[in-house]
Amino acid sequence: MMLHWLAMGGYWPFVWPSYLIALFAIVLNIVLARRAFRRARDDARRRARSQRDAS
């Protein structure tokens, strides 16, 4: 039953890579977006701290 479903009527070499590519792009975009945000936030925090220390 499971193997029959995974075989996708013989189209598995095309169906599953399509879903994997989409999943990869979805996860990668989440990781990249969060990393870009964290980097910008940490940079802004560093600046705020150095401004506070200078004053």
Added chain:
Amino acid sequence: MNWTWFHRLGSPPHFFRIAGKMIPWFAWAALIAAIAGLIGALGTAPPDYQQGEGYRIIFVHVPAALLSTMAYAVMAAAAGVGLIWRMNVAHAVAASSAVVGAWFTFVALATGSLWGRPMWGTYWEWDPRLTSELVLLFLYLGFMGLRSAIDDTARADRASAVLALVGVINLPIIHYSVDWWNSLHQGHTVLKFGKAAMPPSMLVPLLLMMLAFTLYFAAILLVRTRGEILRRERTARWISEAIGSG
């Protein structure tokens, strides 16, 4: 008409705060829609009478293609607003939209190619729909390349906005390419002459997946835009109040 909301959205602190509140809502709604859509796409939807199980690729291909053009429309509209009203937040939205749009244009091309091999007998054909989608990917890459090539953010915003607006001409070409030219690509999948081109058992999961991708795009766009606002406004006083000094 009251345009106060529009001008308030142009304020970086206001946009930053509102976007932060909206992200979890979009993200959770996207996850729920994706789970419901995938149950239909890989489970309950029946095989196609011609394409068998191979047609299930459309449940990721069509939403990715939708997202690729939607992200460009958002990018161009935001770039236009930024250019006309000199709104910094709008340029941040345009810059953020480009990255996501480029990735999902690649996904649309790759999954379309994987669908084309068993159905057309080839991974690639210089068909109007495929070619115009490839041009879209080059427009995204050009937009991002132009931005990174100019050090001054304000100049990069203006130059890339002009490119984004010129590229809008490609959107109707992508959409109507299957009507205007003899195309190997199948016609409109969701609507054909105002009527659904597929039965509800296939259409509902497809619509759910399209909704999931749209909500996902909204969430990612807002996360990226918040980061872009922080990068641009890093010397502003409101930043330390909004994020704390760690």
